[in-house]
């Protein structure tokens with residue numbers, strides 16, 4: 001059975017002080033919910049957050065990293081640096097990185113492998129643009145992104161990572177995919193993993209949906225057996241709202 005995951009992606013929001021205030025409020029609400037709960041914060045807040053979250057069961061993640069351990073890469077942060085401050089997760093290949101920072105499938109592959117090599121859990125994002133969807137290319141686009149991201153990994157590594165299907169047109173737009181649309185693509189992703197590896201790996205890998213997830217629609221996504229949780233942007237910025245999402249996944253986990 002796959003444990004549900006609710007991961008918040010704060011993007012470029014929250015100072016260190018704001019991050020710590022958030023965590024205090026969140027920790028007061030979220031106890032042992034049976035949900036893998038992750039907060040992906042800006043780099044500056046990571047060290048303070050991991051220290052404060054220690055022993056709480058709340059995982060702390062970065063939103064990006066370089067694949068090299070160290071080097072002359074001005075402005076970059078390495079997996080070794082993340083591990084040194086007890087970070088456990090890292091988002092890789094978010095569409096905002098692909099679009100605004102020209103991140104390629106090859107870089108996503110290097111980051112995914114490097115994260116796993118450094119005992120970080122990569123949350124690997126894939127998803128089509130509106131134009132690609134309207135042209136009927138969703139499956140093809142997602143296929144290429146998934147295959148390139150996991151290429152060369154061992155089965156055990158694929159079982160450990162988390163995939164997130166985030167249609168670009170649903171991110172921050174208030175226009176979420178329907179549960180059926182999301183479920184169909186996530187089923188397709190599981191089939192890609194099964195074809196590349198085997199059914200067992202496909203059954204083990206967690207696949208999240210992301211894109212305008214909020215308390216009003218989370219139950220619908222989680223009602224789909226293929227959707228293992230959510231990667232949440234806007235609705236993760238408020239601790240009370242994010243708590244509602246974790247509790248919804250907790251209820252869902254109990255029912256499954």
Ligand SMILES: O=C[C@H](O)COP(=O)(O)O
Nearest residue numbers: 009171172211212233234
């Ligand atoms: O990483 C999270 C996604 O970009 C979703 O963002 P959103 O929930 O604000 O649409």
